[in-house]
Amino acid sequence: MASTTTTTEVQRGETPTGRAHGAGLQYREARAGYLFVLPFLVVFVAMLVVPLVYSGYLSFFRVQLIGGNAFVGFDNYVRAVQDNTFIAGVLRMVQFLVIQVPIMLGFALLFALVLDSGRLRLKRFVRLSIFVPYAVPGVIAALMWGYLYGRNFGPFAQFARDLGTTAPNFLSRDLMLYSIMNIVTWSFVGYNMIIMFAALRAIPSEVYEAARVDGAGEIRVAWSIKIPAIRPALLLTTIFSVIGTFQLFNEPSILATIAPNVIGIGYTPNLYAYNIAFIGREVNYAAALAFLLGFVIMIVSYVVQLGALRKERAS
Amino acid sequence: MRTNQRRAAIASALAAGSLVLAACGGGGDGDGDGGDGDAAPAEEITQEEFDEAMSTPTELTFWTWVPDIQNQVDMFMEAYPEIDVELVNVGAGAEHYQQLRTALQAGSGAPDVAQIEFQHLQSFRVTDDLLDLAPYLPDDLGDMFPEWVWQQVSDGDSVYAVPQDTGPMGNLYREDLLSEAGIEVPETWDDFAQAARDFREANPDSYLTNLPGNDPGQLVGLMWQAGARPFGYDGEETVTIAVDSPEVRQVVEFWQDLVQDDVVGVDADFNDQWYQGLANGKYASWQTAAWGPVFLQGTAGNTSGKWRAAPLPQWSAGENVAGNWGGSTDVVLNQSDNPIQAAELARWINIEHEPALRFATEQFLFPASTEILEDPEWVEQESEFYGGQRVNELFAEISGTVSTDMQWLPFMDFAYSAFNETLGDAISQRGDMVAGLEAWQAELVSYAEGQGFTVE
Known part of the structure; x- marks a missing residue:
């Protein structure tokens, strides 16, 4: 919860500064601050900035099995924006985003509100059970669902057989994307719920009392007070989900072992970059794809944020 | 695991x-x-x-x-x-x-x-x-x-x-299922095609065999047997890419008919569903390599004694050629x-x-x-799983019949992944395999040229 609030504050640019009393003290405080941040900074630079810069550098070159290394400028990027497999992967993720993210966040919000209403017994137990799937590693989750979806041995298939029908083939071309949406939703509803729930707990209770005096019921309170009050948390979870969606990798890559011809090398953009690097051995092109994907994510996140801001101003 | x-x-x-x-x-x-x-x-x-x-x-x-x-x-x-x-x-x-x-x-x-x-x-x-x-x-x-x-x-x-x-290739088959259906072990691929149709007719829930769309190794092994040489590399800068050569087409067109008429399965292999298919008789044979017999034993233990091993069907009667x-x-x-x-x-x-x-x-x-x-x-080991047959001996003989001169590309991992996207995709959808083959050829050529090879 703490991290939620700080992040949102930072986003709004409201971080309180200038608490210092004198220049000397300010200097000493600042020095201590840098000292504390140093370990993080070292790891951040070594593990994120340096590799990022390096792969940016790589993306401007081209290594061939025959002919070696050459500087090619933006060639890799030009190739990427014309690469149908890459574009299809990005569009598939857009489709994923438009369908899955609202469903997932809708459930998360609903659960958070129900929990916050205090009308539940076994509140802790329920909260934990919704959160537990998030604690299951993505790879394990995909393996587990892969089994559940199975056409011969999966429980859905067996149940359908007992009823004398056949279950839909969850791993077919038509349904695969929705099957993956289901896995991701299952995994991340709890995580998003916790963020929203934490934000809800931070609303001062006087507001509710006032609302109640005015005669507002639970649903009215949720709609008119709670949801507007946690808008920053909603925005945060939306942006996290957007980023997560475009980076989808584990689930399709595990399910590809069960349905290899359904999930091709370019099913998601991340999977594509990985396959280009390690199967096609075109590290430079993969770097360019990764950067381009990063830009796509930045743009979409920015659009989401802009939309939210506009709404805030309007209201 | x-x-x-x-x-x-x-x-x-x-x-x-x-x-x-x-x-x-x-x-x-x-x-x-x-x-x-x-x-x-x-x-x-x-x-x-x-x-x-x-x-x-x-x-x-x-x-x-x-x-x-x-x-x-x-x-x-x-x-x-x-x-x-x-x-x-x-x-x-x-x-x-x-x-x-x-x-x-x-x-x-x-x-x-x-x-x-x-x-x-x-x-x-x-x-x-x-x-x-x-x-x-x-x-x-x-x-x-x-x-x-x-x-x-x-x-x-x-x-x-x-x-x-x-891994010289042979043919593992369910002796019981074949004789129930009144099918002789096919000696030529023509016999095999007929056997696949007859078997399917007698057993609407199963297939004589399965052709996976995700396993180029198997299909390339069968091409190898047919005398096709789809790949080549001179050790320097020149590669040969001939995955649409007449010999390869012969193999692909052979399977195309069977795949399109739904008389062979097209399930992906080496996953749970496929293991089950081997164990429960959904596939009555497996054209596989010499490491297959022991692998099958571990996968379909419940069918012990019902399997037999034979050489691959041949392209012309009387021949004795294998792939690997x-x-x-x-x-x-x-x-x-x-x-x-x-x-x-x-x-x-x-x-x-x-x-x-x-x-x-x-x-x-x-x-x-x-x-x-x-x-x-x-x-001389006798294998109970294969009804006491000397499977090792059979495959040792087959090993002597594998044809020579097969070559590879210096980027087989890409080549096989491209197979899954093209020909393999066509197999799994029971689609146009020849078009898939041509797409595979095109992908390989464009990759090879992109990597600076001279393509022959």
Whole structure:
């Protein structure tokens, strides 16, 4: 919860500064601050900035099995924006985003509100059970669902057989994307719920009392007070989900072992970059794809944020 | 674990193929041997050099994913007490190659000896990472293997790997299901097609066989049998890509009819559903490699006694030709500081009788060397799973009928992944396989040209 609030504050640019009393003290405080941040900074630079810069550098070159290394400028990027497999992967993720993210966040919000209403017994137990799937590693989750979806041995298939029908083939071309949406939703509803729930707990209770005096019921309170009050948390979870969606990798890559011809090398953009690097051995092109994907994510996140801001101003 | 099993199987399986460097028949063009840059063949090492090296305390690193290979390594260290071998398993198949390539590119950290499947040898040769073993190995080593096996690891006078196991292909079938349906074991592919239709008619819920859309190794093995030579590499800058040649088309068109008429299955292989299909009779046969019989035993244990093994159906009656699917080699990498000891490790565990026999009898690798292929202790084993049949003997005979001159591209991992996107995709959708084949050809050509190769 703490991290939620700080992040949102930072986003709004409201971080309180200038608490210092004198220049000397300010200097000493600042020095201590840098000292504390140093370990993080070292790891951040070594593990994120340096590799990022390096792969940016790589993306401007081209290594061939025959002919070696050459500087090619933006060639890799030009190739990427014309690469149908890459574009299809990005569009598939857009489709994923438009369908899955609202469903997932809708459930998360609903659960958070129900929990916050205090009308539940076994509140802790329920909260934990919704959160537990998030604690299951993505790879394990995909393996587990892969089994559940199975056409011969999966429980859905067996149940359908007992009823004398056949279950839909969850791993077919038509349904695969929705099957993956289901896995991701299952995994991340709890995580998003916790963020929203934490934000809800931070609303001062006087507001509710006032609302109640005015005669507002639970649903009215949720709609008119709670949801507007946690808008920053909603925005945060939306942006996290957007980023997560475009980076989808584990689930399709595990399910590809069960349905290899359904999930091709370019099913998601991340999977594509990985396959280009390690199967096609075109590290430079993969770097360019990764950067381009990063830009796509930045743009979409920015659009989401802009939309939210506009709404805030309007209201 | 399942994946590992699969990978191991495939590994062994796929391995077969690669190196044919064997400057095949057609390529008489001056045969770049001389101009090979680094080709200046090293001097044959002398007995003194060898003895000195083997009695100098040395540490070797060996990357492999063969199960229980510690046995062979221990035997080696007993024979050469000064040599200390560290065995590392960095993963099977693709994972292994990724790590190996990374280490090689980094310039340090690569092992002295590494396992590489036949069809991937060229992809390490093109980056000049394989040590030419010719100076380190006995001159007559080539005589110890069937001709086609030796061709896979040698090019002219150069030797790039010591063969470990192979996968000559045969036909495993459910004797009970076939005789129930009144079907004779097909001797030609024409018989096979008819048998597939008859079987399907008699058993609407199952198929005579399954053709996976995700397993290029199997289909390429069948092309190999048909005399197709879809790939080629001259060891320098020229590759041959002929996956739409008439011989390949013959194979693909044969399967196209069966696939389109729904008389063979098209399920992806090496996953749970497929294992079940083998165990519950959904597929009544499996055209597989010599590592298949033991693999099947582990997968479909409940059907023990019902299976039999036979050679592959032939393209013309009376012929006796096979292809190969899988198998591995051990190579010494150029980075190694101890080439003599490393080469001896690769040779010793695969050639010396005791360790090599143990590979065959305990680890169930299908032997590459003629000596083990003829060893009575192995040949005469009777397999209960196959109704007491001498399966080893049969496959040993098949090994002698694998046709020679098969070659590979120096980028088979891409080639196989492109197969899944094109021809494999067509198979899995029961679509137009010939169009898939043409798409595969186009992808390979464009990749090869993008990588700077001359395409023939």
